[in-house]
Amino acid sequence: MNGFFSGMPPARDWFYGVRTFAASMIALYIALLMQMPRPYWAMATVYIVSNPFLGPTTSKALYRAIGTFVGAAAAVLFVPMFVQSPYVLVVVIALWTGTLLFLSLHLRTANNYALMLAGYTxxxxxxxxxxxxLGVWDVAEARTEEIFLGIVVAAVVGAMFWPRRLAPVFNDSVGKWFADASTYSLRFLSRSVQPEEVSALRASMVATFNSLELMIGQLPHEGSRPQTVRNTKELRGRMIHLLPVIDALDDALYALERRTPELVDKFAPLLAATCEWLEHKDADLERWHALKDQLEALQPAPEALDDRKQLLFSNAIYRLGEWIDLWQDCRSLQYAIQCESQDSWRAVYRHWRLGRLSPFLDRGLMFYSAASTVTAIIVASVLWILLGWTDGGSAVILAAVACSFFASMDDPAPQIYRFFFWTAMSVVFASLYLFLVLPNLHDFPMLVLAFAVPFIVVGTLTVKPQFYLGMLLTLVNT
Structure with a gap:
């Protein structure tokens, strides 16, 4: 029994599943009450927008509203203009979707969702x-109203009942990075490097600060103060710098050990003092100043640097001082973020690259992804037109959505296969409800009871990344 229950989702995930289901039923009830033509859009939007954390829910609600409005406006503009020329309309739709997808891939924050959604809407x-x-205005209006309804309900319910802030999760991730970075730095400072250990620590540190980028983008949407958000960005930039700074220090110490072994004993007390300083988890300025004074006391005079040995010794001191300043910045930023201090933060480590940090953009891959999306839409549309299949537009829509969802991946094919598998499964589930369950229901409370168990369970599983895609597609398409 313990083994069985150990695999069950925790209570907070069940709370999220119940909360999201309740919000979806509220949205569905309001849509039915207002006699909206497609009330399931409002219900599905609740599941699409909802997130266990307040920040992502708010941001996705905002950007989904923007994307839906822009896409609906484009439909109202283009359909009457090109409906008499089907192939031209197909090209316009494909280029619109591909262009906005290409632009969205340039953004690494939550607002890329608005562009992607506007593309396939x-x-x-x-x-x-x-x-x-002639019905394009009615459809665009209905979709916009129902999606806006779902957005509002999801945001309000998410903010009122069991809201979870992302800031504590961010602080936990930062704490994990500091634990790894402390051990990693200590191994190099104590000259006890084990390749397997430091490789694992390096991989863990990289994974952590990569995950922080998405969290930082969500913090403003849950009410984090501007100075706190600026501090998180400063901290992440210094996290990225720590690895090359340690590598430079290791190279300097290696050169000192190999070429001037007689100076190593002179440098050893400084390394020991630095290791002792590293064990303190605060950003005490007095200890930092004391350590910096030790460095300055050992720094050779400028006229002594003509000697190669003294130059290597000076370089090792400089690299160690660089790491000490960087670590002091990281600790002081961690303290400022945890305390949500709004005082202006001052750096002691300065480097010209810190102000120019920007993600690498593989525009070739981006263009390939966008071009693949355009091609898929055109091919599916041409087949639809040539076959004269009345409902063939659904295939084009699925192609546009699937290509957009996974465009940022190097190999999207496996995920697209999963997308179509779960879409097919949702058709099976929808058929069971349509032919076996719904004909026996005669009022809204019975409908809620019929939906409750499967939708709460599936909604709870969407919290887990490995289940998110399949469960969300099942919910939305059913």
Whole structure:
């Protein structure tokens, strides 16, 4: 029994599943009460927007509203203009989706969702009405209203009941990075490097500060103060610098040990003092100043640097001082973030690259992903037109959505296969409800009871990354 229950989601995940289901039922009830034509859009939007944390829920709600509005406006503009020329309309839709997808791939924060959504919202609205272009305004209006309804309900319920802030999770991740970075630095300072250990620590540190980028982008959406957000960005920039700074220090110490072994004993007390300073987890300025004074006392005079041995010794002191300043900055930033201090933070480590940190953008891969999306939409649309298949627009929509979802991956094919598998499974589940369950229901409370168990369970599983895609597709398409 213990083994069975150990694999069950924790209570907070079940709270999230219940909360999201309740919000979806509220949205569905309001949509039915207002006699909206497609109330399931409001219900599905709740699951798409909702997140266990307040910040991601708020940001996704905002950017989904923007993306839906822009995509709906594009449908109202383009469909009447090009409906008499099907192939031209297909090219316009494909280029619109591909262009906005290409632009969204340049953004590494939550606002890229608005561009991506605006891209595939156009085919979602435009293609079902090509046989009745006069109805494009009604469809665009209905989708916008129902999605806005779902957004508002999800945001309000998420903020009122069991809201979880992302800031504590961010602080925990930062704490994990400091634990790894302390051990990593200590191994190099104490000259006890084990390749397997430091490789694992390095990989863990890289994974942590990569995950912090998405968290930092969400913090403003849950009410974090501007100075706190600036401090998080400063901290992440210094986290990235720590690895090359330690590598430079290790190279300097290695050169000192190999070429001037007689000076190593002179340098050893300084390394011991630094290791002792590293064990303190605060950013005490007095200890930092005392350590810096020790460095300055050992620094050779400028005229002595003509001697190669003294130059190597001076370089080792400089590299150690660089690491000490960087670590002091990291600790002081950690303290400022945890205390949510709004005082202006002052750096002691300065480097010209810190102000120019920017993510690497593989524009070739981005263009390839966007071009693949354009090609998939055009090919699916041409097959639809040539075959004369009435509901063939659904295939085009699925192609646009699937290509957009996984465009940032190096190899999106496996995820696209999963996408279509879970979409097919949702058709099976929807058929069971449509033919076996719904005909026996006669009022809204019975509908809620019929949906409760499967939707709460599946909604709870969306918290787990490994289940998110499949469970969300099942919920939304069912």
């Amino acid at each position: 156009l085919p979602l609205i435009a293609l079902p009405v090509v046989n009745n272009p």
